[in-house]
Amino acid sequence: MQFASASHSSVDMNQILKGRRMRRNRASDWSRRLIRENDMSTNDLIWPIFLIDGVNKTDPVSSMPGVERYTVDMAVRAAEEAAELGIPVIALFPNTDPDLRDETGSEALNDNNLTCRALQAIKAEGFPVGLMTDVALDPYTSHGHDGLMAGDHIINDETVERLCRQALIQAQAGSDIIAPSDMMDGRIGGIRAALDNGGYENLQIMAYSAKYASAFYGPFRDAVGSNANLKGDKRTYQMDPANTDEALKEAELDLNEGADMIMVKPGMPYLDIIRRIKDAFLSPTYAYQVSGEYAMICAAAQNGWIDKDKAMLESLLAFKRAGADGVLTYFAPELARKLNGK
Numbered sequence: 001m002q003f004a005s006a007s008h009s010s011v012d013m014n015q016i017l018k019g020r021r022m023r024r025n026r027a028s029d030w031s032r033r034l035i036r037e038n039d040m041s042t043n044d045l046i047w048p049i050f051l052i053d054g055v056n057k058t059d060p061v062s063s064m065p066g067v068e069r070y071t072v073d074m075a076v077r078a079a080e081e082a083a084e085l086g087i088p089v090i091a092l093f094p095n096t097d098p099d100l101r102d103e104t105g106s107e108a109l110n111d112n113n114l115t116c117r118a119l120q121a122i123k124a125e126g127f128p129v130g131l132m133t134d135v136a137l138d139p140y141t142s143h144g145h146d147g148l149m150a151g152d153h154i155i156n157d158e159t160v161e162r163l164c165r166q167a168l169i170q171a172q173a174g175s176d177i178i179a180p181s182d183m184m185d186g187r188i189g190g191i192r193a194a195l196d197n198g199g200y201e202n203l204q205i206m207a208y209s210a211k212y213a214s215a216f217y218g219p220f221r222d223a224v225g226s227n228a229n230l231k232g233d234k235r236t237y238q239m240d241p242a243n244t245d246e247a248l249k250e251a252e253l254d255l256n257e258g259a260d261m262i263m264v265k266p267g268m269p270y271l272d273i274i275r276r277i278k279d280a281f282l283s284p285t286y287a288y289q290v291s292g293e294y295a296m297i298c299a300a301a302q303n304g305w306i307d308k309d310k311a312m313l314e315s316l317l318a319f320k321r322a323g324a325d326g327v328l329t330y331f332a333p334e335l336a337r338k339l340n341g342k
């Protein structure tokens with residue numbers, strides 16, 4: 001075939017291509033499906049859910065269009081929906097009553113706190129859904145930090161001791177996956193030992209191994225009510241967004257301390273970290289598409305600037321391509337409904 005260029009000089013494309021035409025495989029929908037390397041399935045989803053006190057109420061998160069906080073009874077309904085949609089796991093995050101927040105986050109150690117009540121209520125229904133719980137003090141502290149404070153300093157070892165107790169309390173209430181998001185040193189080893197000593201040697205741990213000090217958590221902090229409280233930032237414990245080798249070190253330590261699964265957070269700006277961790281350790285690896293990522297897609301779609309469904313699917317597929325085995329995403333129920341044809 002001859003190709004006429006703008007200058008009317010002709011180029012012999014067959015000579016150039018020698019039969020190598022990449023577009024052949026892309027020519028039809030069936031062929032594109034046949035050569036597709038990665039796919040998103042409901043089995044890849046973890047749905048993060050926010051909890052509030054009260055009965056039969058939902059409360060919209062204004063910075064996360066379509067996301068609601070649920071009272072415990074409504075969270076039970078959400079878990080039922082997750083089961084019906086085939087979503088394997090839901091992750092619970094409490095918005096603790098401001099009156100119950102204090103300097104040490106003592107409500108975290110109350111075995112009747114919002115998270116524990118939700119765990120018990122959902123567990124009682126026996127849905128085929130795993131329940132994941134966040135281990136960190138920030139939803140319970142008056143200063144919004146994930147650990148205990150001495151002046152401006154976040155104290156590592158005493159915080160870990162508290163996190164071990166928090167994890168045990170969540171285990172007793174019915175958690176299936178303990179997910180420490182605090183970034184203290186040694187917390188995975190401490191929590192693994194505490195769980196084992198408590199008879200929970202089969203409980204899984206998903207470590208937020210590479211959690212960066214990120215601007216993309218803003219809407220989440222609105223959702224759990226810790227934004228206004230937060231004094232300073234979290235850069236003395238969460239990672240510097242400039243680093244990658246350090247993320248591998250964190251993941252290695254967490255795996256050696258007993259983590260069953262590794263998480264990278266935020267998601268889309270850190271696809272390189274997912275790929276490196278997956279390649280280095282060949283362990284179950286997850287991405288957290290965080291609140292700010294969700295909010296950006298929704299806000300652009302609301303303005304008519306991008307197609308929401310397409311951007312949602314493309315953003316999630318990117319995690320699979322980067323090597324993630326699954327994704328925590330606020331889009332989970334919406335995507336699952338689409339995949340289920342609902």
Ligand code: PBG
Nearest residue numbers: 136138181216217220290291292
């Ligand atoms: C805190 C925690 C955060 C998120 C999950 N657990 C916020 C933070 O570290 O300040 C963020 C999740 C999101 O933005 O969707 N332990």
